[in-house]
Amino acid sequence: MNTNEIYQSLGISSKVLDFCEEVEESLKPRFEQIDHTAEYNQMKVIKAMQDNRVSDVHFAATTGYGYNDLGRDTLEQVYAHLFHTEAALVRPNLISGTHALHVALSGNLRPGDELLSPVGKPYDTLEEVIGIRESSGSLKEYGVSYRQVDLLSDGTFDYEAIGTAIKEKTKLVTIQRSKGYDPRPTFSVEQIGKLISFIKSKKPDVICMVDNCYGEFVETIEPSDVGADMIVGSLIKNPGGGLAPIGGYIAGKKACIERASYRLSAPGLGREVGASLGLNTAFYQGLFLAPTVVASALKGAIFAANVYEKLGFSVVPDSREERFDIIQAITFGNPEGVIAFCQGIQAAAPVDSFVTPEPLDMPGYDAPVIMAAGAFVQGSSIELSADGPIKPPYTVYFQGGLTWHHAKLGIMMSLQKMDDKKLLFW
Numbered sequence: 028m029n030t031n032e033i034y035q036s037l038g039i040s041s042k043v044l045d046f047c048e049e050v051e052e053s054l055k056p057r058f059e060q061i062d063h064t065a066e067y068n069q070m071k072v073i074k075a076m077q078d079n080r081v082s083d084v085h086f087a088a089t090t091g092y093g094y095n096d097l098g099r100d101t102l103e104q105v106y107a108h109l110f111h112t113e114a115a116l117v118r119p120n121l122i123s124g125t126h127a128l129h130v131a132l133s134g135n136l137r138p139g140d141e142l143l144s145p146v147g148k149p150y151d152t153l154e155e156v157i158g159i160r161e162s163s164g165s166l167k168e169y170g171v172s173y174r175q176v177d178l179l180s181d182g183t184f185d186y187e188a189i190g191t192a193i194k195e196k197t198k199l200v201t202i203q204r205s206k207g208y209d210p211r212p213t214f215s216v217e218q219i220g221k222l223i224s225f226i227k228s229k230k231p232d233v234i235c236m237v238d239n240c241y242g243e244f245v246e247t248i249e250p251s252d253v254g255a256d257m258i259v260g261s262l263i264k265n266p267g268g269g270l271a272p273i274g275g276y277i278a279g280k281k282a283c284i285e286r287a288s289y290r291l292s293a294p295g296l297g298r299e300v301g302a303s304l305g306l307n308t309a310f311y312q313g314l315f316l317a318p319t320v321v322a323s324a325l326k327g328a329i330f331a332a333n334v335y336e337k338l339g340f341s342v343v344p345d346s347r348e349e350r351f352d353i354i355q356a357i358t359f360g361n362p363e364g365v366i367a368f369c370q371g372i373q374a375a376a377p378v379d380s381f382v383t384p385e386p387l388d389m390p391g392y393d394a395p396v397i398m399a400a401g402a403f404v405q406g407s408s409i410e411l412s413a414d415g416p417i418k419p420p421y422t423v424y425f426q427g428g429l430t431w432h433h434a435k436l437g438i439m440m441s442l443q444k445m446d447d448k449k450l451l452f453w
């Protein structure tokens with residue numbers, strides 16, 4: 028079988044293949060640039076592991092309280108080294124990105140303090156953590172107030188309003204790097220650095236936290252390189268490299284990490300406890316793979332933007348824009364497009380490829396949602412995944428791809444499903 032035939036055996040027509048190969052060819056210079064970033068970040072990870080003398084003793088499992096978990100403690104030093112921070116928590120007990128963000132926030136805020144978001148509305152799940160949406164156990168219930176400054180209409184920071192929003196009681200500023208699933212730009216690390224400098228010039232002792240989800244290893248620097256006191260993320264996204272089966276991280280100033288650790292376990296116990304239960308190997312090896320996995324996901328996102336833009340669809344970011352996270356949005360303008368796209372992503376998966384996703388009403392959503400996820404780890408969005416609410420303008424968000432070739436197949440399959448349903452005008 029030649030390459031053409033193996034693609035045909037998977038259900039890709041030569042029309043789709045030829046079109047996509049041409050797009051891929053045109054992207055060579057960009058892919059090369061992404062590979063350079065991956066190379067730099069790969070060296071950064073290896074150096075952090077070497078300098079901390081990572082050894083196979085660190086892969087041993089601990090149980091119970093997890094006292095003297097050498098693997099866990101060394102992994103945290105590796106993360107701190109890599110992100111140029113004083114300390115880090117990297118744990119399976121941080122069960123998701125939302126949980127890590129909650130621990131970082133609630134560990135560092137006290138009753139009477141105010142939390143400020145200078146970049147508009149935060150990620151959906153944080154609305155309940157903060158208490159923007161009424162929720163039992165929210166920061167609001169514990170007497171922490173919240174203030175928000177929206178972005179200007181061109182997606183930039185409203186410095187004037189941010190300046191006046193910083194008050195005596197402003198204790199912590201939360202900055203979300205990725206747009207998540209909102210129609211606003213993702214910020215570069217450089218832009219975040221400028222924002223932090225401005226905030227610190229108004230109030231030097233304010234804690235600047237960055238929600239780093241989907242941003243790790245997209246650039247050669249991280250928000251902790253430009254003044255962030257804490258950066259927070261999920262291990263079933265970029266830094267877990269697809270191998271971490273669970274987990275989150277918080278890296279930053281020692282005092283911030285200590286306070287977070289007392290919330291994660293208990294006052295008095297802090298970071299000394301928390302068994303790693305044999306997951307350390309996956310955490311180390313996933314981190315080792317993360318720079319090239321992120322590069323694969325980025326290539327997939329750029330490939331999709333170019334393929335769909337060429338066919339007349341609106342894509343964000345567009346085909347040529349510089350990338351600061353791994354998320355790609357494509358607007359189809361009709362429900363059939365969203366459904367066909369997601370069914371294509373699912374059909375290309377290594378897991379559950381035989382399942383046909385359908386739109387479904389979900390708690391917390393105001394429209395039916397369709398999701399494609401043929402993942403080894405449930406909910407992992409560093410693996411190729413897509414979802415879209417069935418409502419105008421009928422936009423699908425997709426991200427991930429552990430290997431570039433799988434991401435490519437996923438996009439081709441989505442195109443194939445669209446073509447089968449006569450939704451494309453070539």
Ligand SMILES: *Cc1c(COP(=O)(O)O)cnc(C)c1O
Nearest residue numbers: 123124125150205207238240261
């Ligand atoms: C995914 C994400 C979160 C929440 O992470 P979960 O692991 O899904 O809880 C928070 N913020 C941003 C920007 C994200 O992308």
